[in-house]
Amino acid sequence: MIEFMTCGESHGKQLSAILEGMPSGIRMDPDLINHDLWRRQQGFGRGGRQKIESDKIEITGGIYRGRTTGAPIGLSIHNKDAKIDELPQLWRPRPGHADLAGVLKYNVGIREILERASARETAMRVAVGSIAKLFLLDFGIKVAAHVVQIGKARIKAEVSFDAILKRSDDSQVNCVSPDVEKAMIREIKKAMKDENTVGGKFEVCVRGVPIGLGSHVHYKRKLDGRIAQGLMSLQTVKAVEFGIGVLAAEVFGSEAHDEIYFDPKRSYYHTTNRAGGITGGMSNGSEIRVRAIMKPISTLGKPLRSVNMKTKAPEKADFERSDICAVPAGSVVGESIVAFEIADAFLEKFGGDSVAEIKRNYKGYLRSIEV
Numbered sequence: 001m002i003e004f005m006t007c008g009e010s011h012g013k014q015l016s017a018i019l020e021g022m023p024s025g026i027r028m029d030p031d032l033i034n035h036d037l038w039r040r041q042q043g044f045g046r047g048g049r050q051k052i053e054s055d056k057i058e059i060t061g062g063i064y065r066g067r068t069t070g071a072p073i074g075l076s077i078h079n080k081d082a083k084i085d086e087l088p089q090l091w092r093p094r095p096g097h098a099d100l101a102g103v104l105k106y107n108v109g110i111r112e113i114l115e116r117a118s119a120r121e122t123a124m125r126v127a128v129g130s131i132a133k134l135f136l137l138d139f140g141i142k143v144a145a146h147v148v149q150i151g152k153a154r155i156k157a158e159v160s161f162d163a164i165l166k167r168s169d170d171s172q173v174n175c176v177s178p179d180v181e182k183a184m185i186r187e188i189k190k191a192m193k194d195e196n197t198v199g200g201k202f203e204v205c206v207r208g209v210p211i212g213l214g215s216h217v218h219y220k221r222k223l224d225g226r227i228a229q230g231l232m233s234l235q236t237v238k239a240v241e242f243g244i245g246v247l248a249a250e251v252f253g254s255e256a257h258d259e260i261y262f263d264p265k266r267s268y269y270h271t272t273n274r275a276g277g278i279t280g281g282m283s284n285g286s287e288i289r290v291r292a293i294m295k296p297i298s299t300l301g302k303p304l305r306s307v308n309m310k311t312k313a314p315e316k317a318d319f320e321r322s323d324i325c326a327v328p329a330g331s332v333v334g335e336s337i338v339a340f341e342i343a344d345a346f347l348e349k350f351g352g353d354s355v356a357e358i359k360r361n362y363k364g365y366l367r368s369i370e371v
Ligand code: EPS
Pocket: 010, 047, 048, 049, 050, 081, 114, 117, 118, 119, 120, 121, 122, 123, 297, 298, 299, 320, 321, 322, 323, 329
């Protein structure tokens, strides 16, 4: 089992994490981590904060001469906008934000709640996910995400894994189609003009996952449940779907499942992937395809009705600098979240203390399921 803990406020000194349980021998690549951090900061419709920050990882433990040692990995990202003590207290909770429930539950002000509820925290989740991606690459497993919808602009057809890999870092919305990208940018511009915000949907795909990660035997071990929990914990995510997802409610069984075939050269296989790569809580050998739906960000330039928590008078919600659209950034975070969950399930199945040991276990398993 791998686990990590993050701490740090949006405008505090730094974000920190300790990642525990990674084996020794993973080649560390700070450039790749920094590239993912950079990707998270991009996207048309991002707010002013990203012009201030240029997130860079500092690795403070668990690495020797460029490889993991098996010890807990210490990570920090310094905030440039680290002025938390100068920032004012707020009194008008934003509808849709953690503000109201957080203030009542913790008996503190809105400032204390928003500082930790902020999506700034996801920078660290990206760093952790990048390390998971580096581990998975040693086993030929690749994770990639792309934006499929912003507002009413959407990609209609399924996008191949290779097309997702080929998408350009220059895309302003992490979208594979230049035409749909234009329509997505139009949606964001509309929201911008109205001082509004807009949500959307991203898809995370994983290639090279062997059959049998996760398990049917216990609810906490189900791979789809674990991935869904990870994605639902991302700020603004309201729904998660695998494969045909919500469409499963309206089609008949004959259109909902993946028929099974056998070929002596390639073993068992499916010609469709309606399950999104997971059946019975276990990976089934097909690509994992999961989509997350993000609501529009709750900090609005034209705020919604709220209540002043000091006076109890009806007032408009507070507004602080925010994003118009965070879906492209969310897709990068989603990629990291899924990478972490796959790495966790992979280590659970093939666990060992070094990459070399895990490789032996993995090869033995692959041989055992050969027919
Ligand atoms: C974010 C940092 C935040 C926000 C945004 C995401 O920085 P600041 O509050 O200084 O502008 O831009 O967070 C929210 C929208 C939110 O509601 O907290 C980031 O780094 O992703």
